[in-house]
Amino acid sequence: MTLRESLMADLKTAMKAGESARVATIRMVTAKLKDVEIAGRAKGNEGLSEEEGMSALRGMIKSRMESATLYREAGRPELADKEEAEIAVIRGYLPPELDEATLNAAVAEAVASTGAASMKDMGKVMGVLKGRFGAALDMSRASAAVKALLG
Numbered sequence: 001m002t003l004r005e006s007l008m009a010d011l012k013t014a015m016k017a018g019e020s021a022r023v024a025t026i027r028m029v030t031a032k033l034k035d036v037e038i039a040g041r042a043k044g045n046e047g048l049s050e051e052e053g054m055s056a057l058r059g060m061i062k063s064r065m066e067s068a069t070l071y072r073e074a075g076r077p078e079l080a081d082k083e084e085a086e087i088a089v090i091r092g093y094l095p096p097e098l099d100e101a102t103l104n105a106a107v108a109e110a111v112a113s114t115g116a117a118s119m120k121d122m123g124k125v126m127g128v129l130k131g132r133f134g135a136a137l138d139m140s141r142a143s144a145a146v147k148a149l150l151g
C-alpha cells in the first residue's frame with residue numbers, strides 16, 4: 001500500500017469514526033503531498049516518489065515541533081498540544097526511526113567505508129547513509145551524528 005493509499009484509507013476510517021482532528025491532519029498531509037507533487041511536475045518529475053513524500057512529512061513534523069516549542073514559551077499550551085497531536089498522526093506514516101545505537105553504528109561504518117577523516121568528507125558519509133537507509137533515515141539526526149564523529 002502506497003503512502004497516498006494509506007492516507008486515503010485512514011481518512012475514510014477517521015471520517016466514519018468522527019475524529020475531526022485526525023481528519024483535518026490527514027487532509028493537511030494530503031494537501032502538502034499534492035503540493036510537492038505539483039512542484040515536482042514543474043521540474044519534469046512524474047508523480048511523487050516515496051522518498052519525496054517522507055521528506056515532506058519530516059518537514060511537516062519539524063515545523064510543528066518548532067511551533068509547539070514557541071507556543072509553550074508563549075504560554076499557549078492548548079495550541080502546543082494541538083501541534084503535538086498533529087505530529088503524532090504524521091509520525092504514523094513514517095517508517096520507524098533508527099535508535100541511537102543503530103544510528104551511531106551505521107555512521108561509524110559509513111565513516112570507515114568512505115575513509116572520512118574530517119568535516120570535508122561529510123557529504124560522502126551522508127551519501128552512503130542515504131543510499132543505505134533511504135527514507136528510513138532522519139537526515140538531521142544522521143547529520144548531527146556524523147558531525148559528532150568527524151568533528
